[in-house]
Amino acid sequence: MAKTVDGLYYSESHEWVKVEGNVALVGITDFAQHSMGDLSYVDMPEVDDQLEAGEEFGAVESVKAASDLYSPVSGTVIEINEELEDSPELLNQDAYANWIMKVDMSNPAELESLMDASAYDAMCQGN
Amino acid sequence: MKYYDKLIFDLSKDGKQGYSLPSSKWSASVGELPSGLCRTVAPELPQVSELDVVRHYTNLSQMNFGVDTGFYPLGSCTMKYNPKINEEIAAHRAFASLHPLQPASSVQGVLKIYRELSRALSAITGMAEFTLDPFAGAHGELTGLMIIRQYHVSRGDLKRTRIIVPDSAHGTNPASAAVCGLEVVQVKSNASGLVDVEDLKPLLDDTVAGIMMTNPNTLGLFEKDIRNIASLVHECGGLLYYDGANMNPLMGVVRPGDMGFDVLHLNLHKTFSTPHGGGGPGAGPVGVAAHLVSHLPVPKVMEAEDGTFYIADGACRCPSAPEGAGVFGKECGCMPDCVCGCQSCGQISGFMGNFGVLLRAYTYILMLGRQNIRMVGPLSVLGANYIKESLKDSFRLPVPGVCKHEFVFDGLMDQSTEVTTLDIAKRLLDYGFHAPTIYFPLLFHQSIMIEPTETESKETLDGFIEIMKHIAAEAATDPETLKTAPHTTPVRRLDEITAARQPVLQYKDMCI
Numbered sequence: 247m248a249k250t251v252d253g254l255y256y257s258e259s260h261e262w263v264k265v266e267g268n269v270a271l272v273g274i275t276d277f278a279q280h281s282m283g284d285l286s287y288v289d290m291p292e293v294d295d296q297l298e299a300g301e302e303f304g305a306v307e308s309v310k311a312a313s314d315l316y317s318p319v320s321g322t323v324i325e326i327n328e329e330l331e332d333s334p335e336l337l338n339q340d341a342y343a344n345w346i347m348k349v350d351m352s353n354p355a356e357l358e359s360l361m362d363a364s365a366y367d368a369m370c371q372g373n
Numbered sequence: 374m375k376y377y378d379k380l381i382f383d384l385s386k387d388g389k390q391g392y393s394l395p396s397s398k399w400s401a402s403v404g405e406l407p408s409g410l411c412r413t414v415a416p417e418l419p420q421v422s423e424l425d426v427v428r429h430y431t432n433l434s435q436m437n438f439g440v441d442t443g444f445y446p447l448g449s450c451t452m453k454y455n456p457k458i459n460e461e462i463a464a465h466r467a468f469a470s471l472h473p474l475q476p477a478s479s480v481q482g483v484l485k486i487y488r489e490l491s492r493a494l495s496a497i498t499g500m501a502e503f504t505l506d507p508f509a510g511a512h513g514e515l516t517g518l519m520i521i522r523q524y525h526v527s528r529g530d531l532k533r534t535r536i537i538v539p540d541s542a543h544g545t546n547p548a549s550a551a552v553c554g555l556e557v558v559q560v561k562s563n564a565s566g567l568v569d570v571e572d573l574k575p576l577l578d579d580t581v582a583g584i585m586m587t588n589p590n591t592l593g594l595f596e597k598d599i600r601n602i603a604s605l606v607h608e609c610g611g612l613l614y615y616d617g618a619n620m621n622p623l624m625g626v627v628r629p630g631d632m633g634f635d636v637l638h639l640n641l642h643k644t645f646s647t648p649h650g651g652g653g654p655g656a657g658p659v660g661v662a663a664h665l666v667s668h669l670p671v672p673k674v675m676e677a678e679d680g681t682f683y684i685a686d687g688a689c690r691c692p693s694a695p696e697g698a699g700v701f702g703k704e705c706g707c708m709p710d711c712v713c714g715c716q717s718c719g720q721i722s723g724f725m726g727n728f729g730v731l732l733r734a735y736t737y738i739l740m741l742g743r744q745n746i747r748m749v750g751p752l753s754v755l756g757a758n759y760i761k762e763s764l765k766d767s768f769r770l771p772v773p774g775v776c777k778h779e780f781v782f783d784g785l786m787d788q789s790t791e792v793t794t795l796d797i798a799k800r801l802l803d804y805g806f807h808a809p810t811i812y813f814p815l816l817f818h819q820s821i822m823i824e825p826t827e828t829e830s831k832e833t834l835d836g837f838i839e840i841m842k843h844i845a846a847e848a849a850t851d852p853e854t855l856k857t858a859p860h861t862t863p864v865r866r867l868d869e870i871t872a873a874r875q876p877v878l879q880y881k882d883m884c885i
Contacts, residue, residue: 281818286873309869310812334874 248277248370251342255357256366257318262342263360270319270357271345274306277370279341282308285334289315291347295323299356303347306337319356321349376863377432380880384429385419391426436863438807440649444833446760448779448810448822449543449591451621451643458740459646459733468732473724477683483728484682487674490735491658497738497746498620498637499630500660504669505731506722510618513638513657514549514585516670519718520636520661521583521612522553523668527716530610533582537611539568541592541814543618546585555582562816566592566772568602577605583612588632589619591814591822593757593776603633612636612665617657620644621826622754622778625747635662644749645734656730670721671714684725687714752827753778756834760823763838767845771817778826784819785845790852794819797844799866800858804840 250256255263260278264271279285287307297303297317304315325348330336336344351357361369421429439445445452462468468483477484491503507513518536525533536555538546540562547557558576563569568586584606588596596602603613615629615637621644623629629637641656642649649655661669671687694713738746754777761770761780768782784794798808798821810822825834848855859865 284870286870307873309873311815335870 248275248280249342250276250363250367252363254342254363255318255360256363257316257360258369259316261315261318263318263357264345265354265357268351268354269324270321270349270351272303272318272347272349273345274315274337274341275366276341278306278313279337282306282313283310284308285337288330288334288337288346290326290330291323293323293326297321297323297349299353306334315346317349318360319349319351320353321351324348324350377436379429379432381419381421381426381429382417384421384425387420389420389422389425391421391423443805443807444825444829444837445807446809446823446825446837447807448593448781448824449618449813450649450810451618451640451778451824451826452649452807453621453643453646453826454828455646455648455733456737456740459736462736463729463732468729471728478681481682484674484684486732486735487725488676488682490731490738491674493735493738494639494658494660497624497628498617498639498660499628500634500637501630501663502666502669503658503660504673505656505658506670506726507638507657507659508722508727509655510616510638510640510643510657511545511549512721513640513659514545514614514616515552516657516659516718516721517614517636517638517661518549518553518555518582519670519721520659520665520668521614522555523716523718524612524665525582527668530579532580533611535580536582537573537576537584537606539586539590541566541568541590541816542585542587543591543616544813546587546616550585560584562590566590566594566816567596567598570598570601570605573602574605577609577611579610581606581609581611583614583635585614585616586634587616587619588629589622589777589779591619591779592772592781592816593619593779593824594772594774595777599632607633618643619778622750624749625743626750630660630662635665636660641730641734646737647730647733654727654730656727656734658726658731667716668718670719671717672720672725674725685713687717687720689713689715749827750778753825756825756827756829757823759831759834760825760838764841764845767842768821769819779822779824781814781817782819782821782823783817784821785848787845787849788819790848792848792852792855794821796852796855796858797821797848800844800847800855801840802859803861804844806837806840 256275260275262273262275285306285308289305291297291303295303297320299317299320301317302314303317306313306315327344327346330344330346440452440454471480471483487505491505494503495501504516507516534556535558536550537558537560538550539560550557560576561569561572567590586596588599590596606613612635613633615634617637617639620639624644636659638657638659639645641647641658647656671685673685674682675685676682757776757778757780761776767786769784769786771781771783785792785797794811798811801808812820813822814820844855857866
């Protein structure tokens, strides 16, 4: 059973967003890491990249598959989680404790189109 | 089975040799070579006896699994039996001793085979003309997309840079499109596992170069809306590309040309029984509809009016053409009457493909003949449905109904013991079967994709069904045995994740 965490925002493409002021921490959900299996590589954006909501910003790879990552929010990448370069398994260990990138949001109103934990949970159940 | 992974160098002992040659008066000639061309250190060749060599390669070959050793139900790969007569013909001295640079006048029979194979493939698929040049299915995809791009460019329609690919497509489709410089746009499947026409419609505009489709698709389902999809795509000015990976169930029954496809590739190593896998030579001929013939790659094998064959290198032969016309896209101005290459997508193979592979496919077609080739599809479909219906109480069948040559289960019916598709696949190895395709298509989380092909007997299918039911029972009573499988193979469960994260690519301390 995949976990969710209250207080985060969730996208249909299985990313989560944690808001700290105007900064969005973005990661993949527990459902996503569980579906992918053991991750072997995380492809991340570069700092200063400009992203539009819904735009591809990287990918996760496992022995089963590769899956693109889509940014739930628009803005500028201000930091990436370099630990994931050598230790992609951190996302398997705890998908919510390990963010992938931090985005300085240009349009925080976009958060309203994302799901809360219970809506996301319901979507995954439907899968 | 005993594990064997030695290199031939591991067997080497100084002074060992397989045979010795008598001294020759010609050996002195080596001394006449300029000293700069002679080696100063002996080459590091393995020193082994003939028996060492025989045992080494026999042992290595036994570490392999192929269609000749057992059932190989690898979905979307069509691992059918490769009849041995294909090999006999390909090994015949008349073919095996050919040189790629022989003049056309000395290889008339070979050029005739090129033309006849092209014509047979045209008859089977309903396409106007073929190139036999591409070396593999994905190479055929790239060639086909280059033809599509060339078609739009030649009409001055430069906006068409997007290609539509369904979410159930083989991974090579978006990859080939990306290599061809096209932007990939995904179209969703509907609940029945078919391309969602309503999702497709808004994507169709004047930036669409075409759509790549596999029919039947990777769920083994016939895209029954294909005629409708073809008109929609054609109306917006795009072309239809047919991925021939799943041609097997349709051969001799339905033709992609009649469905409305403009370009296709065939995998001769799937549908036409040439050797498959292991990175060996493949062949992915590309067929086109009449309006795309001028965009085929060069050189082409042509038949002259007197019945002889020649290789058209792309140069324009028309008397009025400027010098060099037809080569590397230089316009000749004589179109559409001449056969030159000025409208061609380019050259994609140095010597017109893998002739040995083409020859095997030609043999296969002739051996089956016009009547029997129609039995391939129905028998492959019957085998797949027989397995599906026999196992659907033990495994989850996400899309019920009649399938074509392959189908997809979504893991075990009872997943309470958390036995995964990977565990099932590994356990099958213990029972002497090759694993099916797993975790593809990506539409489901526990995909098991099974394709038996028409060459397997009912006894083989029954044996497989029995073992699959047995594994499903084991999953309930003894899940640990599955989670640690395989147990009888030369190597046990491999650590795939460490192999991906920290690959060791060097054998011991060998360094060249």
